[in-house]
Amino acid sequence: MNEIALELKDVKKTISNKEIIKGLNFQIKPGEVYGFIGPNGAGKTTTIRMMVGLMNLTEGDVKILGKSIQSEYKEAARNIGAIVENPELYSFMTGWQNLMHFARMYEGITKERIREVVSLVGLDNVINDKVKKYSLGMRQRLGVAQAILHKPAVLILDEPTNGLDPAGIREIRDYIRRLAEEDQVAVVISSHLLSEIELMCDRIGIIKHGEIISERYVNEESDQDDAQSDVKVIFDVGQADEAIKVLEDRDIEVKRESDKLVTEINRQEIPNIVQTMVNQNISVFGVTPIKATLEDQFLELTGGNVIE
């Protein structure tokens, strides 16, 4: 078994003298879900097009289970399933005919397998309707179905939740997690919906101007980094002035917002501070650590959705 499902090695893309992708490096293990986020025009779709062989690489290489998309295209492509941008399927054919069409491009996909995939994406009732009658969400599901028909080792989805209703998003999320956990599929998902990414992914790479500017594990903060890094903590107390004194004695900067005190401290310090306050008869109504959401971090890192 290959330890690395998908690998990008110093991938660069220059289109008409403009360097759009400036050297991407990452590796994804089987069973890992990788979120690929960034503002409009950051280069997500361009990167995905290179990963699936739709675009040539200016420099670098993409490897699927160790096979280069450039020099061993067929072997690499056999293990990729993808949706690139909108799931554009043949509108004049039924969902079933579309899936049969793509199934014929592989060896050994049975009708049972197609039926199984149709149920998985919940299209049983409309699979014999023409795709032109489908809603965006239904087309998105069909797009996912064609991507997983041949049980790829690497699944690449460019904004798969676009156009889905909350229930649909939840379903996609569930079966992406299931594919990753049960079938050890490596999944790359690009999206603007950061909260979605957070719930679906094991690891997230933030891309801006064709570069990965930050990469982290989703559960990083709560599991490991908490011990070291400061978090925002809000103290709701009865005697604000005395409480400020307690905090300032410990060299903690305090911002006062009416009765609430906003601080940035290490989570480890909280019990100690609370004990001190209680000892001094300060009424503590609440202590709330505010975990910065990924969205805040995303906006902070990318400087908002400014297209340059």
Next chain:
Amino acid sequence: MSKFLKLLYNELHKLYIRKSTWVMYIILAAIVIGGAVLMTIFDDNTVESEYSENWRAELQAENDEIEQSLQENNNEFMIDMNMSNVEKNNYHLDNDIKPLNYGGWQYTYENAGLSMLIGLFVIIVGAGIVASEFNWGTIKLLLIRPISRSMILFTKFAAVLTFALITLVFLFLLNLAVGGIFFGLEGANPHIVIQKADGFVHASLFGEIMTSYGYDMVNLVMLTALAFMISTIFRNSSLAIGIGIFLLMGGNIVVQALSQYDFSKYILFANTNLKQYETGNVFMEGMTLGFSVTVLIVYFVLFMVLSWAFFTKRDVAGQ
């Protein structure tokens, strides 16, 4: 099924599932059936001129009648036409061949020129088969499979040729059936007297029909390759259809206009009509069948290589 056949099936499936393709067949059927209806109503001469056991005397009478009318009329065109009728009748008499009564085979033979219309349809299909995938956005889903782009392109071209062949067979069988129903059939493999470069011959109608289709197929394949190339390079089917139709209709006019220049013999359309070597009516002195076939092959290879180079090398980016 082999991989190639599965891909070919895919392409034909996408083609024949669309109504626009069926419209082409309906147009062909309307023309063939309509032609037979019109002929039944208006052209009693051809349809009902039946020769009896006594055909020798009947032919002789026809000849006498023609010569009589010629003495009253000196229009040169009329003379030419009628004289060839007389010669044809004489050929029948000299060789003791009974003239064939009119029927489905001759109707099919007369309608062989409809392959020009098939040429039009094939250009439309050839122009759309690659460009449409780009327009629909489905090209992305097509080119991420474990199949080389060369193979995809090859099966698409093969699908267009298959469409051309199916349509030609359809045209043939439809003509024969409609002609047979309206005028009866002349038998399993009837022969007919027709004029060739070196005089009259007694030839198999089936052979003549196939030869005619064959010559038209050459033109058809070349135009298809051209439309296919234009659509692959520019990803624009309308442009390819426009140029294809213009050349289908006007290609000959263009080369005629340029015929005083020596280079014009290298133009595609000076060579697509291979029938010129059979009739002896050659476009330019010194051209031979071998020359034309070579020119055609060079063009064909050029069209294919250009299509291939653009299709396989280029980035598939958003529209």
